[in-house]
Amino acid sequence: MRLAIAAAAAAFLTFPVHADDLAPEAREHARALAQAALESDLAYEITESLTTEIGPRLAGTPQEARARDWAVEMLTGLGFENVRVEDFPMDLWTRGHSIFEEVAITHPFPQELYATSLGGAAATPEGGIEAEIVFFESFDDLLAFDGAEDALEGKLVFVNDRMTAGRSGEGYGWANRKRTQGWVEAENRGALGLLIRSVGTSSHRFAHTGMMSFPAQRLPDIPALAVSAPDADQIERIHAMGETIRVALRTHSGWRGEVTSGNVIAEITGSEAPGEIVIIGAHLDSWDTGTGALDDGAGVGIVAAAARLILEAGERPRRTIRIVLFGAEEVGLVGARAYASARMQDGTVGQHIIGSESDFGARPVWRLSSGVGEHAVGFFDAMQQEMAFLGIERGGNSSGGGPDMIPLAAMGVPMARLDQDGTDYFEFHHTPNDTFDKIVPDEMAQNVAAWAMFTWLVADSDVDFRARPEPEAQDAAEGEPAP
């Protein structure tokens, strides 16, 4: 199977190879690391431990704090150096009651709906709301709605956009606009609340949660919920009958004040250039409805296991490898911003030679993308050649490195990404179904093999990956998914 994948990948190869960019000893060591990774269950075991012993770990909650304790113990136990937590403040939002909100159609056909609040939403008034739905086939229709400023006054806005599945999650950004921006459009027009068809591609009854966006720090005064796809179908069917639809809802979510979260950091100190940092990341927090196995327990397992294999092999890389397990990613990259801000303060942003994050599930890596200076593209071409036996193709050179890398990338830190197959990622993402049983051990081992190769090759190199080109339109086509 893997050989077939590798052969297929080779057949489609169209990038030039600059074999000279990788030192023979580095190649050989990287290959040995990959072989060791393919025989190791360490990443799988780390993710099993996190999801079993901690489980859901919403940003800012005691569960996320327990996850930090767990991470410190795990990283220390694996033999990493300089294991530490960098705290940061954040505003806590919680659901308040249950992940299943009280939502029901009251007219014309009374029926309970399966729905869940979107992150950041306000609660309904204590007795709840009962109002008519105004049906929008798409978010664009809502944007284009030019009724009077109070045209939706006293109504509930429903937005019906569907997401399409794709290997790079390319349908997510588009479908997600209603989740992130819908509330502003609804609230500006006087609506009592926002209901959206669940983002994601599944046909199960769990609605996809996720944080909303807050322009200029404005927070919503209205409730905002996603209803599951089959329940959105129900609304759509009744709407198609020409009936007026009324919905009752009662929610308890809201902002709970400032709390402390943190990023957990660990290192393998470089042998020759310890001040040069290769940063590999994942995020420790998860949504509260699942156990955050794919998002992002898998990433935690993958980067920690890859680094541990390097440690285990005994040979120290030239540069320092820094693992960062970010806090509070799901609620707006709060940990990533805090990390970048702290590095601005201590003046070490420039020491970050390259970065990457694993945060797209646990399916096989199928592509190596880079975001490096033009002179270093050949280095990545050669790296992909080394990875071809894992079924990995070469991507473009405008990768942003992953969600938690965004603040560093914005400061000019070079980036790379080991793109995972996300075709079914949004079947589970941000729902209760994001659980450990969805992970396939062999697929996870393939990830670790790719990560161990990448991490070793960039950390043991003396290539400066900086002088990054301006981001291009290609960015969108390569589908860097939002958090």
Place this chain on the structure above:
Amino acid sequence: MRLAIAAAAAAFLTFPVHADDLAPEAREHARALAQAALESDLAYEITESLTTEIGPRLAGTPQEARARDWAVEMLTGLGFENVRVEDFPMDLWTRGHSIFEEVAITHPFPQELYATSLGGAAATPEGGIEAEIVFFESFDDLLAFDGAEDALEGKLVFVNDRMTAGRSGEGYGWANRKRTQGWVEAENRGALGLLIRSVGTSSHRFAHTGMMSFPAQRLPDIPALAVSAPDADQIERIHAMGETIRVALRTHSGWRGEVTSGNVIAEITGSEAPGEIVIIGAHLDSWDTGTGALDDGAGVGIVAAAARLILEAGERPRRTIRIVLFGAEEVGLVGARAYASARMQDGTVGQHIIGSESDFGARPVWRLSSGVGEHAVGFFDAMQQEMAFLGIERGGNSSGGGPDMIPLAAMGVPMARLDQDGTDYFEFHHTPNDTFDKIVPDEMAQNVAAWAMFTWLVADSDVDFRARPEPEAQDAAEGEPAP
């Protein structure tokens, strides 16, 4: 695709053909009905209407009563005769609060679990229960547990049996024992409650509900719940670590006293032998967590549409076709027993020439099974030949006709069954995911084609299907699924 299936079916055909058993005109009319069925969306539309306009319809509730009103209107509108409701009394059980019970592991790793009460279970004491789990790998292990009579005193029993998927749902009966009988074994040994791994084959976070069995009318004093497969995995993983597991739960389910349910009946009166009845059935009630699309909105659509096509074709069959949409199937075949009992009282059991029920989802029919006198087997062999173009094979001659046919079959009424492909039925069955979007229109049309052929051929025939053989061991192999 269909041609390929038909060809494959023909190649495997091993049964003798008694073509003489079907009149040429009957064959021709049956073929015309099948063609009309394949071009009709009526069944799909009926099921859409039931699930959209009524939705969940737990036996004995006002929703089930609304479904009866809907059914009377639907059957009358389609032009059937003698449309009527036969009421019967039943004991109402409801969940009481929410389909999501408050269940959580409290030790060693606090985490909420997704669980749902089993039908018939008692509520916890008002403040809930918090107790240690005793882990049983299988229901057989619980049966074999020979500790003292109070060995499980003060504990919660957990049973971990897994179900395997199969076309005939053959894994269901075995896996279901823990659901139906588990509470007795737990309660007899002093346990405070029963938790089981969700019956069904899915890996989503919704637990499979369903009625328990009550030997000698005894009702449980303890709560009994199914936890979703990923949550059962969590319990299994912690158990494998050698840890003691404590669980807290609080439920509100219970018996609410006697209420009225009913069976909805409609007919096409036979032209020559109106006193001879072909009974075709489905059930109107559903579990409360989904909208009962597959179980059994689909059956309602299929049998009503098949009969309507016969009516529409203009030619009346010799015998009377009686559609019965049973109430209160899910809670113990209460409607089916009431129907059989009423026919005992009015002395018309013997007028039932043959019966069948559609109650296994909406996937294609792949086999025609019979339960008729030996002399009539050839008739069914010939019928299967007519159906072969639909991809339908010949089954054995020990079919029980379907869950709601059990009481009539026990009284000697001949039976038949159009066996549906149930490979993925238990992905959705008895969970919130049993919704209309899971139905494929073309597959439903294939069902109706088979049902129209079957119904016409037996109703227009003068063959007496009675003198039914004793049921054989084959019964189990053919997998008549439990309700």
